Amino acid sequence: MSPETPPAWSLRYVAAPVVALFRGSGYIYSPRRVEIETTPADGFVDLFYVRSGFQKRFEQAESPVTVILPSRLETGPRDSFTVRAFADGYRPKTVTLPLSKGLGDVDIDLEPLPNVLEIVSHRYFDGRSSIEFLTPEALTFRVQEAEDGFAVILNETAISDAARAAVDGIRSPLIDEGYSQQLGTDLVIKLVLVDPSARDAIEVRSRQRYDAPRDLHEFVLDVMPIASEATQVSDALAALAALGPSDILGCRLALDDALRREIDPGDLARALRPRGAFTDRYLRAAMRRLGEISTDGIVDFVDGLQLRPGSPVELEMAIGNAATAKGFLALLDAFVARLEADPAARPVALQSLLAPEMSTEDFASIVERARQRELACR
Numbered sequence: 340m341s342p343e344t345p346p347a348w349s350l351r352y353v354a355a356p357v358v359a360l361f362r363g364s365g366y367i368y369s370p371r372r373v374e375i376e377t378t379p380a381d382g383f384v385d386l387f388y389v390r391s392g393f394q395k396r397f398e399q400a401e402s403p404v405t406v407i408l409p410s411r412l413e414t415g416p417r418d419s420f421t422v423r424a425f426a427d428g429y430r431p432k433t434v435t436l437p438l439s440k441g442l443g444d445v446d447i448d449l450e451p452l453p454n455v456l457e458i459v460s461h462r463y464f465d466g467r468s469s470i471e472f473l474t475p476e477a478l479t480f481r482v483q484e485a486e487d488g489f490a491v492i493l494n495e496t497a498i499s500d501a502a503r504a505a506v507d508g509i510r511s512p513l514i515d516e517g518y519s520q521q522l523g524t525d526l527v528i529k530l531v532l533v534d535p536s537a538r539d540a541i542e543v544r545s546r547q548r549y550d551a552p553r554d555l556h557e558f559v560l561d562v563m564p565i566a567s568e569a570t571q572v573s574d575a576l577a578a579l580a581a582l583g584p585s586d587i588l589g590c591r592l593a594l595d596d597a598l599r600r601e602i603d604p605g606d607l608a609r610a611l612r613p614r615g616a617f618t619d620r621y622l623r624a625a626m627r628r629l630g631e632i633s634t635d636g637i638v639d640f641v642d643g644l645q646l647r648p649g650s651p652v653e654l655e656m657a658i659g660n661a662a663t664a665k666g667f668l669a670l671l672d673a674f675v676a677r678l679e680a681d682p683a684a685r686p687v688a689l690q691s692l693l694a695p696e697m698s699t700e701d702f703a704s705i706v707e708r709a710r711q712r713e714l715a716c717r
Contacts, residue, residue: 421434463511488532607662626657627648675689
């Protein structure tokens with residue numbers, strides 16, 4: 340980290356031999372070493388050599404790093420060495436060392452950002468995508484349009500490994516890919532549309548709410564075509580009306596049981612319980628239809644409970660316990676198959692209803708095993 344030009348001449352050159360006589364030649368003539376470490380250990384550092392307010396040298400390195408600085412003789416009275424440390428998920432920190440004084444090793448403890456994106460879930464159903472971001476603290480955010488999609492900027496927010504993997508796995512007939520990038524203290528989530536030329540026909544809405552059971556703040560971004568919601572709902576109701584007893588009885592119950600056994604009960608209950616998501620209306624209509632095609636209009640539950648969803652009161656009780664309703668998961672599977680014309684969209688839509696916070700690979704494996712059980716039954 341030595342500047343290309345030496346400092347201006349001064350009396351220190353005259354005094355140097357005298358100082359060396361009393362302090363040793365190394366004190367005045369030898370380069371100086373500084374060991375720099377950061378916490379966390381994988382931090383990065385920007386290194387600046389500044390002389391009289393002007394930057395003379397700049398380097399970047401990864402912690403830990405050893406820096407060789409000029410000798411005291413080659414250091415001007417206004418020379419300084421500045422270290423700017425940073426790491427993803429932490430506030431940057433800057434330390435400045437006057438080179439006219441003694442130097443020691445530099446240990447920089449970085450302060451974590453005040454918020455962390457812990458969970459990301461993605462739902463796609465009936466032509467509409469919804470991405471949910473869950474954090475311990477309420478988010479400050481902004482949404483920006485880009486040529487190929489949209490960017491969500493979350494201020495002073497880091498991202499967990501699980502959330503980063505979930506963002507990378509976002510796919511739907513609307514969204515081609517998602518990825519995250521930490522820019523200083525801000526987290527950027529980029530959503531690339533399948534058809535960027537149709538961006539003007541896409542509407543983006545955002546909302547926030549509090550997830551009391553998990554003590555997390557939830558920020559929801561809805562991405563949908565600018566079209567009539569009434570048409571979408573009527574299509575969904577038509578698909579439900581086409582379902583019959585054969586979709587929930589016999590070997591279909593083998594698939595239903597396999598899905599319920601392999602998906603975490605808490606995750607399944609949370610996904611199916613009404614919580615203000617746009618899929619609530621579809622789940623409620625599906626439960627009503629389950630009652631219509633069940634024997635005597637009665638839906639059986641795993642714990643022995645029996646309810647008639649044809650009754651408004653019992654419908655609400657049934658939807659609150661939907662995760663344990665026999666035949667309900669099989670009905671949702673058949674519902675998705677009829678509603679989504681594109682076969683590639685069906686796995687995404689089914690996962691959106693049953694396990695939106697699970698990794699795509701894990702959910703695909705669960706569904707494959709459930710379908711094998713149904714085939715073995717047949």
